[in-house]
Amino acid sequence: MKMTKDRTATMLAIVQDGYGAPERVLRSDHIDRPQAGTGEVLVRLRATSVNTPDWGTVAGVPYVLRLGTGLRRPARPIRGSDLAGVVEAVGPDVNDLRPGDEVLGSLWGSGSRAGTFAEYTVAPERQLVTKPTGLSFEEAAASVMTGLTALTAMREVGGAGPGKRVLVNGASGGVGTMAVQIAKTLGAEVTGVCGTGNVELVRSLGADHVIDHTKQDFTQIQRRYDIILDNVLNRPPSATARLLAPHGVFIPNSIGNTGGLLAGLPRTLRATLMRKGTTKVKLVKFAVNRENLDALVHLLESGQVRVVIDTTYPLDQAASAVAHMLGHHARGKVAISV
Ligand SMILES: NC(=O)c1ccc[n+]([C@@H]2O[C@H](COP(=O)([O-])OP(=O)(O)OC[C@H]3O[C@@H](n4cnc5c(N)ncnc54)[C@H](OP(=O)(O)O)[C@@H]3O)[C@@H](O)[C@H]2O)c1
Known part of the structure; x- marks a missing residue:
């Protein structure tokens, strides 16, 4: 009997198999959707963006960082931390967010094994805030x-x-x-x-x-x-x-x-x-928390700061988005729409 995957419980994600050129090591796949645990929110992603840790982990440079990410391939196969999307479901002990809420935030520093180059991700509620309506999902995700x-x-x-x-x-x-x-x-x-x-x-x-x-x-x-x-x-x-x-x-x-x-x-x-x-x-170490996210959202919502986006790629062209950043001359950000 031929087995087919239940597409309702799976999602499209960009999975990394090794280190090297983005076109060679990133591929689209259908994998299991993550599930929201205690204090976590399942987000249906609408956009994400590429940051230095993403292209660094795809290329596997500096090589010394592979001691932390995985010697032959990254232990966490999905890249991306910035996110903007719509709450799909919430786990136990989530107090403020509800399904249908539009949010922005980041997985950075959360210890999550999920990524954002995917249709769904899970993020701690404390690392999400409401997305201003005047900001597109791409701008929101590219700002974090x-x-x-x-x-x-x-x-x-x-x-x-x-x-x-x-x-x-x-x-x-x-x-x-x-x-x-x-x-x-x-x-x-x-x-x-x-x-x-x-x-x-x-x-x-x-x-x-x-x-x-x-x-x-x-x-x-x-x-x-x-x-x-x-x-x-x-x-x-x-x-x-x-x-x-x-x-x-x-x-x-x-x-x-x-x-x-x-x-x-x-x-x-x-x-x-x-x-x-x-x-x-002094070095910069930033924290993703509601206080900092609110301060950023205030700057964006009030129009004091705008998000400069060079190019937006669809999710299935995430490898091109990462390659663009690897050129080191993007004007502002490279975004990915989901
Ligand atoms: N501390 C943290 O938590 C944290 C978080 C994120 C990023 N970072 C660091 O921040 C750095 C910048 O990140 P980013 O996202 O802004 O990178 P980016 O978007 O790739 O920025 C590239 C910039 O570098 C300039 N540039 C490239 N080659 C140059 C050259 N030969 N001479 C002079 N300027 C050159 C580009 O200018 P032109 O294109 O105009 O030439 C552009 O302004 C990264 O190295 C990353 O490690 C740190």
Whole structure:
């Protein structure tokens, strides 16, 4: 007798079989739907987005990270953490959300074995908030990891505010487009560093000054900064740190684009070990919780911050979406619609 899978209990998901080129290691499959446990919500995904941990795990770089993700293939086969969608069902002890609610959030840091490159996922209720109606599912899903990284970097780690000068290297990327706008809403003076084709974009996000990295090495400029958020780490940290004003904060925030055994990790380590008088070096570690998500949603809902999306791919072309991010020149975010 021929067996057919019960499609009501399964879902389409993008499954990763090994490490390497996205087109080679990512494939569509029908697998069992996850089920919401205690405090968890089953979400019917409408959109997700690609972040550095996704392309890093697909490519398996830096190689050293495979010690944590799995030596030959990732132990968690589905990529993705950002999410926007509709609540399908709730588990025990879920208090606020109901089936039919539109939500945004992230699985990041939850310890969940699920992913978001799929039709359904389960997320802890505490890592979800109501999606503003004025925001598309794609914008909502593309805002979460990069928005929370930028918010934490500017507000808590850097302490951006009126009278502070902020420099953002990689201002046209996912984190950078958010960081420029958030620093402006906090009242800082902002300089963005990006490539020629993105100068107007970064200016339109509110940057007071824009440096084209194809024409000028930003580490050679005379200006001094209170906060430097470096999303690229393509210059030696000591050269970047020379631009810091007294009591300035350097925030190295990149695993680097080079791949290999350690990629940009030695540079990040060198940066954190630097001692430069009164200046500080601090890393960004963001938390996905309701307080931070509400702060991000407020910025988006009020129109103070917009989500820049380069391209949206359908779920079955998730490999192309990841490959796009691996080119390291997306304008803002790469989204996936489900
Ligand atoms: N701390 C955290 O929790 C956290 C979370 C997420 C991400 N991150 C880190 O944040 C970093 C940025 O992430 P993202 O999502 O913003 O990446 P992204 O969207 O890929 O950003 C790429 C940026 O890098 C710039 N760039 C690429 N090559 C360059 C070069 N040779 N010289 C100068 N600029 C170059 C691009 O500028 P042009 O295209 O204009 O040239 C663009 O602005 C990642 O390395 C990641 O590790 C950290």
